[in-house]
Amino acid sequence: MPQDFSGQNLQGHSFKGQDLTGANFSRADIRGTNFTNAILKEANFSYAFAGLQSYWVIGLVVLSLVFAVVLLLNIKAGLQFRLWPLIGAINGAIAVAVAIAASIIIAGSVAVILHIVVAVLVGTFILVTNSEPWWTVWTAWAVIFLSAYVSWQALNNAQQYNLVRQVAVTIAAIGGTRFCGANLTDANFTKATLKAVRLNRAVLTRTSWFQARKLDFADVVGTYLATPKVRQLVVSKDGSNQNYDRLALQGINLQGANLEDASFIGADLTEATLQKANLCRAKLVRTQLYHANLTSACLTGAYIQDWAIATDTKLEQVECEYIYTRLPTKDDPDPCRKPDNKSENFKPGDFSDFIAPIIKTLDLYRHQNVDPRAVTFKTLDLYHHQGIDPGAAAIALQQLAENHPHAGLEVVALEGRGHDKIRLQAKVAENSDRAQLSAEYFANYSEIKALPYKDMQALLAGIAEKDQRIRSLENMVVTAIQSNKFYAETYYNFGDTMSDNQGSVNISGVQGGVSGVAAAGQNQNMTGVAIGQISGAVTNTISQLQNADTPEAEQLAKLLAQLKAAIDDEDNLNSEDKTEALEQVKVLAETGQQPQAGMQNAAKTAIKILKGTAASLPSATAFVEACNKLLPAVAKLLILC
Numbered sequence: 191m192p193q194d195f196s197g198q199n200l201q202g203h204s205f206k207g208q209d210l211t212g213a214n215f216s217r218a219d220i221r222g223t224n225f226t227n228a229i230l231k232e233a234n235f236s237y238a239f240a241g242l243q244s245y246w247v248i249g250l251v252v253l254s255l256v257f258a259v260v261l262l263l264n265i266k267a268g269l270q271f272r273l274w275p276l277i278g279a280i281n282g283a284i285a286v287a288v289a290i291a292a293s294i295i296i297a298g299s300v301a302v303i304l305h306i307v308v309a310v311l312v313g314t315f316i317l318v319t320n321s322e323p324w325w326t327v328w329t330a331w332a333v334i335f336l337s338a339y340v341s342w343q344a345l346n347n348a349q350q351y352n353l354v355r356q357v358a359v360t361i362a363a364i365g366g367t368r369f370c371g372a373n374l375t376d377a378n379f380t381k382a383t384l385k386a387v388r389l390n391r392a393v394l395t396r397t398s399w400f401q402a403r404k405l406d407f408a409d410v411v412g413t414y415l416a417t418p419k420v421r422q423l424v425v426s427k428d429g430s431n432q433n434y435d436r437l438a439l440q441g442i443n444l445q446g447a448n449l450e451d452a453s454f455i456g457a458d459l460t461e462a463t464l465q466k467a468n469l470c471r472a473k474l475v476r477t478q479l480y481h482a483n484l485t486s487a488c489l490t491g492a493y494i495q496d497w498a499i500a501t502d503t504k505l506e507q508v509e510c511e512y513i514y515t516r517l518p519t520k521d522d523p524d525p526c527r528k529p530d531n532k533s534e535n536f537k538p539g540d541f542s543d544f545i546a547p548i549i550k551t552l553d554l555y556r557h558q559n560v561d562p563r564a565v566t567f568k569t570l571d572l573y574h575h576q577g578i579d580p581g582a583a584a585i586a587l588q589q590l591a592e593n594h595p596h597a598g599l600e601v602v603a604l605e606g607r608g609h610d611k612i613r614l615q616a617k618v619a620e621n622s623d624r625a626q627l628s629a630e631y632f633a634n635y636s637e638i639k640a641l642p643y644k645d646m647q648a649l650l651a652g653i654a655e656k657d658q659r660i661r662s663l664e665n666m667v668v669t670a671i672q673s674n675k676f677y678a679e680t681y682y683n684f685g686d687t688m689s690d691n692q693g694s695v696n697i698s699g700v701q702g703g704v705s706g707v708a709a710a711g712q713n714q715n716m717t718g719v720a721i722g723q724i725s726g727a728v729t730n731t732i733s734q735l736q737n738a739d740t741p742e743a744e745q746l747a748k749l750l751a752q753l754k755a756a757i758d759d760e761d762n763l764n765s766e767d768k769t770e771a772l773e774q775v776k777v778l779a780e781t782g783q784q785p786q787a788g789m790q791n792a793a794k795t796a797i798k799i800l801k802g803t804a805a806s807l808p809s810a811t812a813f814v815e816a817c818n819k820l821l822p823a824v825a826k827l828l829i830l831c
Contacts, residue, residue, distance in 0.1 A: 200215075200219060202222045205228050206226045216234050216235065216238065219238075220238050220367050221242060223240070226369070228372045231374075235378060238382040239382075241387060243365070363408070366409075369392045370389075375395040389409060397441075429449045429452045430448050430468075434453060434454050436456040445463050445465045448468045457478070459477055462479070463482070463483045472489075472492045474493060475496060484508060488509040489508055492513060495515060495516045499545075514527055515528060526568055533625075533629075580798060585646075590634065596622075597619050746778075746782045749823055760811060760813035767803055770799065770803070777793060777795075778828070781828055790829070
């Protein structure tokens, strides 16, 4: 059970090396407490008061005052004897600046006043009690005031005085709360006071610093907090319009942050949490997001060119209306918007469908030691919601290719999400207007889909006689709908629709979209089992249909039994095609038992698949003859015509 130290006075205690996972230190006084090398995962330090104990504050302020006075006297002596007066004054000013800066960290602006008062008093005493030239004292005073200015600028993160600041912070943190080498993964420092705290070498993965106080005065050398604008970001959670290019931000906690229009080009956000962050229009170009959490983040309008994501990047419930896959340049002003049609936005779930194959492809590139940035083609993504007509889609793609031959349309990906959703992705030429292509495709698709069933089938048959790829592509679309498979191979190059190049007909699938790829050997070993299982299931379903009371059901069962036998006996069908054809016979038998509208649509699709399979075989085969004879009768019995 996690330990509870909330509200306790723990000044000067030592927890060095202890396992304090999940411990509660909220509102505790941990000034001077030693947590060196402790395990503090998920520990709660909200509202805790860290830093120096009182006696350390007094001692360090007095020490810095003594140091300043000694330097003041040395500077005066050096000027008097003309021993490199200018160099001595400058070196003294830097040393005093460090002392004053450390005092400011410890005691605030009061320290500046104390140093100036002491300097004036010492200088006045020297001037009154000695006969030294007046200018020596005035020079010493000038050094003090110059040192105060330098220290103030250093603590305001002026780059030219960064060394002064680092040394002063290190001195001020002596005796403060120590987290050196501690594991602070997922720890919470919300509204904690962290002045004079040592965090060097600590593990700060997903540590929350929201509204933490005095973090600028903590020793954070060697962590992402060493950069001033990063400290400001984690404390305020507001990085809108800011530039964080090429920064090492591994494990940073930006949950709920406003990062609108921020730039993270080349930044490393590995293991970062960006849950519910606003990344609208953010530049995530070449940003590393391995094992990062973007759950419920807003990515609308973000630029994601060459971003580094993987299957361990959490992108669940991301809000995104549109995305840009390229950062515009003078030579290439096209940001490659997705969806391609600028008048359309992603619907709920579309972004996940869009990004899933990209993640899988990037993983594949990494396993093959291929640089993803070498892939320069642009893609046209076509999303169908609430169902798709495979024939209309195939014809619309063919017409689009004919109308825009210079686009070099080439289908490269096909992803099914059940009956209601499917995504087609095609390569297009670099200079293609994808918004126009998308709009024209859907206009053609809607027009073709509105045709009567018989007219569309006649149109499809006529086109297929000239280009067999159309019928095969229709078959693939149907298969994707039925099996929820994601296809990652190149299918067809429509660049020359009248050529003899029929494109690739070898389909490799990933079940469930991107869940995993079955090895070829495993597929071969499972083929016989799969055919046997589906064959038995079809037989059982047909038997159930025969037991129905209607004469139509009995006649349909006889026709389907003949069709199943033709599939079983067809040597020209490979194992995968046999399995697929048997699955469609099973769908037809199930439709005969439950002739609802939804099942009739499934039956239409099943008949299309069977016809498409038959179209790929010689016309004299027994299976083709059986389809030509039996399928019209089956469709009539199911009232599909």
